[in-house]
Amino acid sequence: MGQGLNVAIVGSGPAGMYSAGALLAKCPDCQIDILDKLATPYGLVRAGVAPDHQTTKNVSRAYDKIMENESVRFVGNLSFGSDISLETLKSLYDVVIIAIGTPRDKTLGIPGEDKQGVYGAQTFVYWYNGHPEYRDAVPHLDIRDAIVIGNGNVALDVARILLRTEDEMAGTDLADHAGERIFTSPLKTVHVVGRRGAEHAQFSSKELSELGEMQNAVPYTDPAEIPDSFLIDDAKRQKVVNTNLDLLRQYAENSPNGADRSLYLDFHLSPTEILGDQSVEAVRFTRNRIENGKAVSTGETLDIPCNLLVTCIGYDLTGLEGLPVEKGIVRNMDGKVEDGVYVVGWAKRGPTGTIGTNRLDSQNVVEKILSDFECEKFSEKDGPVGLDRYCAEKGIETVSFEDWKTIDRAETERADHDAPRRKFVRKRDMLSLIKESRTE
Incomplete structure (x- = not known):
């Protein structure tokens, strides 16, 4: 006092x-x-x-x-x-x-959301970033097809991390346990799916452009999904959207055939059901049209196969x-x-x-x-x-903060030559390290 x-x-x-x-x-x-x-x-x-x-x-x-x-x-x-x-x-x-x-991740609120292989963005991102409470959240990635639902930067993060090679991630702080799963996964295709059109996506241009720089994965989108132009009163937003549309036009010229891995950017689709027995095997979508700025179902449905579903639709x-x-x-x-x-x-x-x-x-x-x-x-x-x-x-x-600096130094010293740090992902390991440092 x-x-x-x-x-x-x-x-x-x-x-x-x-x-x-x-x-x-x-x-x-x-x-x-x-x-x-x-x-x-x-x-x-x-x-x-x-x-x-x-x-x-x-x-x-x-x-x-x-x-x-x-x-x-x-x-x-x-x-x-x-x-x-x-x-x-x-x-x-x-x-x-x-x-x-x-x-907390928001939920889709559709049948089948409790199946194995379905994760919210926070769970999946915390898992590959080494959050101690999510160390064991994703037991395997023995999958061929993945779907990421959402049209924001988090969805692109998830898709990109799934598709990056070990060489590309060498200079990062990707958690070891996640790298072991990701780099050995037989994954072939990832669909990033949005319920509205390409012009409504919330991607930053920087994040969207990074998809074209991946070593062994090719981004692709249907040219029919890209509007010829986009005009809005907000000049800043208009510039971002038109830059994104230009990037998508470049991706539309790619051929997904023959690539080691393919990333599809899909639009005008809303999930209605997650299919499979105990584990997710596919997602059923309804195709949308836009009326008064809202996505409205046309009644046409489409099933996209997947063994992994990550929902990036916001938090609560x-x-x-x-x-x-x-x-x-x-x-x-x-x-x-x-x-x-x-x-x-x-x-x-x-x-x-x-x-x-x-x-x-x-x-x-x-x-x-x-x-x-x-x-x-x-x-x-x-x-x-x-x-x-x-x-x-x-x-x-x-x-304390001094204790954290002890952890920080240890993570840095543990890292390989190119990586900034090698994270501790168990709280007990961090606390043990701190205890040892206090007795030295």
Whole structure:
């Protein structure tokens, strides 16, 4: 007690880190604890960004500087809800910021979705990125045909990672267990399927162009699916779409015949049923036409064979103890949930935008916080001291930022020559490493 505001941020992903950065800039006397259930910080930067997009991961260097501030602590291996409640956090801190994202895949809501070989995007992406809770989520990839449903960048990530060669992935941090499955898979075809037209797809031009650079896989799309032109009042969006359409025209000139592997970009198809006995064997689609901007079934159906189905249709937030969740987000007013409790990022606005989108969003919520609290006022809450006492009483072994740097160094040292790191994918291995380092 006696210092400035005591703040707890639940979640160390981009939204949480930008919130911490904004607080330090506006309220330098505050004390900030950043809590995470994992032993590793930075959320989707580690577990969500595709392993062959290492440049995007460089944003973690800016987060390191925030974590190294003497007013900030990383408190890993502490799970919100199961290890510590919202009520306890409110008793210890003046401000609690919820930055947990939207940790659940949306479902298709069609028959057969419970069959083996059907995965949500988060499950599949966390699996190949080495998230400890998803290490064993995909037992095998003994498959010939895969379908990825969705027309956003995550769908392209999944398709591209499935089709990349071992040489192409040598300079990445793809998890070892995933590489063992992917590089030995007999996979031949991947279909990326969207319910609307090519002009409605949400691919970035950079991601779409990467498909043409794969060593042993050829992208292909039906030229009849590509409109001659696209006009809209939004000039920025119009430019992106027309660049994408030009790329698709190039892919339409490819021949899928004779390639080692083929990637089909399909449009105007909606899944209606997942076929097979215990495991997925095909997906039944209905063909669509667009009426008033909406996809409407023509009544024509099409079955596409597959042994793996990954749905990339968005994320959702389920109920959290002590938090009002409605329509997949925490109910809030400009980021405020209740007195002393705020929400940022996807949990506030839904799963939209890029990593950078969270910066302005978090800054706006911090402005709201500082309009509710006097930054210079001495805190009457126990803050970090109280949290340490609570964890000691509960027997919870937390992970500090110094502990994380121990993991980080070990992962870097374990890596092959070209790879940036070789990840630990079991929490117990990380905690054992930390314990050993503390006794040296």
